[in-house]
Amino acid sequence: MDGSNQTHPSAPISLLAAIRQGAGPRHRVRVLGGGDVLCGEGERLLIAIERTGGGGVLVGCRRGGCGVCRIQVLEGTYETDPMSVQHVPEEERAEGYALACCVRPTSDLVVVPAFKKPPRRARWENTGEISPQTNEVKAEVKQ
Amino acid sequence: MAVTGVLRPGYIQLRVLDMGKALTHYVDCLGLSKVSEEADGRVYLKAWDEFDRHSVILKEAASPGFDVMGFKVASDADLDAFAKRLTDHGLTVDDVASGEQPGVGRRIGFMLPSGHRIELFVDMDMAAEHPPLVNPDVYPNGKMPHGMKAIRFDHALLYGPNIDDVTKIFTECLDFRLAEHVELDDNAGDMAVWLTCGMKAHDIAFVLHEEPGKFHHAAFFLESWNDIGNAADIISCNDISLDIGPTRHGITRGQTIYFFDPSGNRNEVFAGGYTYYPDNPTRKWTMDQIGKGIFYYDRKLNDAFLSVLT
Ligand code: FES
Ligand SMILES: [Fe+2]
Numbered sequence: 001m002d003g004s005n006q007t008h009p010s011a012p013i014s015l016l017a018a019i020r021q022g023a024g025p026r027h028r029v030r031v032l033g034g035g036d037v038l039c040g041e042g043e044r045l046l047i048a049i050e051r052t053g054g055g056g057v058l059v060g061c062r063r064g065g066c067g068v069c070r071i072q073v074l075e076g077t078y079e080t081d082p083m084s085v086q087h088v089p090e091e092e093r094a095e096g097y098a099l100a101c102c103v104r105p106t107s108d109l110v111v112v113p114a115f116k117k118p119p120r121r122a123r124w125e126n127t128g129e130i131s132p133q134t135n136e137v138k139a140e141v142k143q
Numbered sequence: 144m145a146v147t148g149v150l151r152p153g154y155i156q157l158r159v160l161d162m163g164k165a166l167t168h169y170v171d172c173l174g175l176s177k178v179s180e181e182a183d184g185r186v187y188l189k190a191w192d193e194f195d196r197h198s199v200i201l202k203e204a205a206s207p208g209f210d211v212m213g214f215k216v217a218s219d220a221d222l223d224a225f226a227k228r229l230t231d232h233g234l235t236v237d238d239v240a241s242g243e244q245p246g247v248g249r250r251i252g253f254m255l256p257s258g259h260r261i262e263l264f265v266d267m268d269m270a271a272e273h274p275p276l277v278n279p280d281v282y283p284n285g286k287m288p289h290g291m292k293a294i295r296f297d298h299a300l301l302y303g304p305n306i307d308d309v310t311k312i313f314t315e316c317l318d319f320r321l322a323e324h325v326e327l328d329d330n331a332g333d334m335a336v337w338l339t340c341g342m343k344a345h346d347i348a349f350v351l352h353e354e355p356g357k358f359h360h361a362a363f364f365l366e367s368w369n370d371i372g373n374a375a376d377i378i379s380c381n382d383i384s385l386d387i388g389p390t391r392h393g394i395t396r397g398q399t400i401y402f403f404d405p406s407g408n409r410n411e412v413f414a415g416g417y418t419y420y421p422d423n424p425t426r427k428w429t430m431d432q433i434g435k436g437i438f439y440y441d442r443k444l445n446d447a448f449l450s451v452l453t
Contacts, residue, residue, distance in 0.1 A: 060451035062384040064160060065207040065407015068451055082160040084407070084453070086206035 020052040027105040031056045032074075032112040039105050044081070045071075046101035056113050062101045069100040070116055076109035087116065145421075146217075148225070148318045149340040152347070153215040153264060154197060154244075155299055155361050157408050158204035162186060164405035165201050172381050173363060173410065174290030175199060176272065179245060187245065190293045190363065191283060192274055195267040196246040198296040199361075207406035208453040209358035212299050212347065213250065213262040214317075214340065222265050226251050228316040241266075255312060257303025258355025291374040291412050293363035298345050300359040302352035302452050307332040309349050314338070319346070322419050323394050323426045325433055327351075334430065337395060344395035344416045350449075357452040360401065360409035367414050368398050374412045378402050386447060392416075393439040394428060408453050 026038040029045060034056025039048035046069045049057050060068035067087030073096040080093075081102040088097050097114060159165035162184070169175050169188055178187040178197045187197035195215070202210065216222050226236050229251075239250040239262065248266030255261060274283050282288060303309075310333065313319035322344050325335040337345035350359065365371060371389045378385050378400070386409060388400030397416040403409055428436040434443040 058446070058450075060447060061386075061403040061407030061409070061453070063403050063405055063407040065403070065453040066451045068447075082406075084160070084206040086208075 022048070022051070027076075027108050029076075029105060029109045029111060031071075032110065034113070039109075042104055044101055045078075045103040045105060045109075045111070046099075049100065057100050058113075058115060060101075064099050064102045067099065068115060070114045071098060071100045071103070071111045072096045072114045073098060073103070074110045074112060076105060076107045078106055078109060079104045146341045148217060148221050149263065150215045150217055151341055152198075152296060152298060153195065153213045153267065154200055155212045155296060156185075156200040156202060156210040157358070157361065157404075158207050158210060158406070159201050159404065159408070160203070160205075160207055160406040162201065162203045165203075168383070168404045169199065169201065170290075172290050172377055172383060173412070174288055174293045178270070181245060185244075189270055190295045191272075191286075191288045192294045193296075194269055194273045196270050197244075197267075200244070206453075207404075207408050209259060209299070209301065209356065211252070211260040211262055212301075213264055214346075215267070216263045216265050219265055222249075222251060222263055225263055225317060229253050229312070232312060232316050234312070234316075255303070256305035256308045257301060257349060258357075259301050259303060291363070291377055292365060292370060293412065294366060295364050297343070297362045297364040297413070298347055299361050300348040300350065302350045302357035302359050303355045304351065304353060306334075306336060306349045306351045310336050310338065313347070320419070320421060320423075321425045322423070323428070325394075325428045325430065325436060328430050334433070335394075339419050342419055342421075344397070344419050352452070354452075358408060359452055360411045362411035362413055365412050365414045371398055371400050371412065371414055374400055386451070387438065387441075387445065390441060391439040393432075393436040394426075396439075406453070409451070 022038050022040045025041045029037045029039050031054060035054050037048050037052050037054040039045055050059050058068040060066035064081055064083035070087055080098055083099045083102040170177055175188040175190055178189050180186045184203055186201045188199040189197050229236050234253045236251050236253045239252055241249045246268035247264055250262045250264040252260055252262040272283055319338040319340045321336060322339045323337040324333045327334050335350045337348045340346050375389055384403040386401035391398050395416045397413040399411055399413040401409055401411050437444050
């Protein structure tokens with residue numbers, strides 16, 4: 001008898017579901033406009049989103065530099081790795097803004113993507129303020 | 144001597160969020176060696192096949208990205224001549240005193256209309272550990288290169304506005320040549336340019352971008368396609384954030400892999416690429432073929448290449 005189109009009783013649960021489930025203690029993160037993601041204890045949120053194919057947040061450098069994974073945390077507690085102040089200035093950190101690749105949830109979270117676009121039609125103006133000691137460049141972006 | 148004036152890229156200074164993590168990345172993984180750490184916190188590194196004291200400078204800062212790239216120039220007279228040509232072009236040229244970077248003579252610097260600082264220098268001390276000069280073994284002092292075995296800091300790709308002006312400055316004031324470019328539709332200028340001062344397909348490249356002063360990648364040269372595979376192994380073994388590759392560029396024909404340092408600055412290690420002779424004509428890509436130009440195997444551009452920058 002040909003049983004090839006019958007499901008084998010001991011077939012594992014779907015691999016995709018297993019990947020989404022992750023391992024160990026997990027925090028449920030609701031990404032508004034995306035979906036729910038299970039983030040492992042100590043796991044960085046963006047890595048969990050990437051692992052599970054959860055949408056809504058863009059993946060870039062995964063290291064706190066490029067800012068494309070910027071989110072705002074609306075509910076819950078988390079720790080952060082060092083992240084660029086260009087994308088999350090100190091004052092915004094208090095309002096829950098963070099880079100998802102630097103967020104390690106310590107409870108269930110509700111987050112919303114908050115990607116900041118660079119100024120449109122920016123024009124570079126050399127202000128002439130250059131410190132050769134540090135090579136710090138003072139830029140002025142004109143709209 | 145056929146290569147005159149601007150000889151080659153000399154150094155790049157990058158900002159990093161955490162110096163300890165940056166050194167693990169650039170020294171242990173990429174394969175550079177640490178030359179010195181100075182009182183102002185800047186750390187100087189070099190690749191094994193470079194004669195000069197340093198080629199990569201790291202500085203801890205609150206946001207990562209690009210500070211400056213310096214090119215080595217043949218003579219003091221050339222340096223003065225370039226200063227004049229840049230000034231005549233309307234740029235503000237400043238002087239940096241000898242010794243501001245350890246082992247480096249006087250430099251001049253200027254800001255490109257793309258928002259990037261470029262410097263020129265003539266003298267840099269020879270590295271304590273340099274490639275052997277007499278009956279030279281393949282590797283310095285019998286020391287095998289480690290990690291990804293980066294041979295040299297090779298080039299950078301920068302993102303910013305006014306790319307057509309930038310091309311003019313490099314070609315008209317500094318005698319670079321345009322090896323390859325991506326032309327915007329409707330004669331609207333260039334989307335991207337690959338500029339060379341010697342016989343490599345590029346020493347610096349730019350992509351048109353609204354925000355000034357952005358950094359796409361610093362590239363390091365490897366010996367072979369096998370070494371790109373070795374780099375890919377190191378990237379996975381050390382949980383380095385991978386961008387794309389191993390793959391190949393249509394533009395410059397380099398075999399390549401892109402990844403990020405622990406602060407999100409993109410690095411490239413590559414092998415191959417064509418030889419550019421100064422009489423070679425400029426090669427052109429059109430916007431509809433840009434995917435194949437950037438990633439020759441995938442033949443499509445990913446969003447990250449255009450939007451993920453520091
Ligand atoms: S992905 Fe670049 S900052 Fe998070
Ligand atoms: Fe490159």
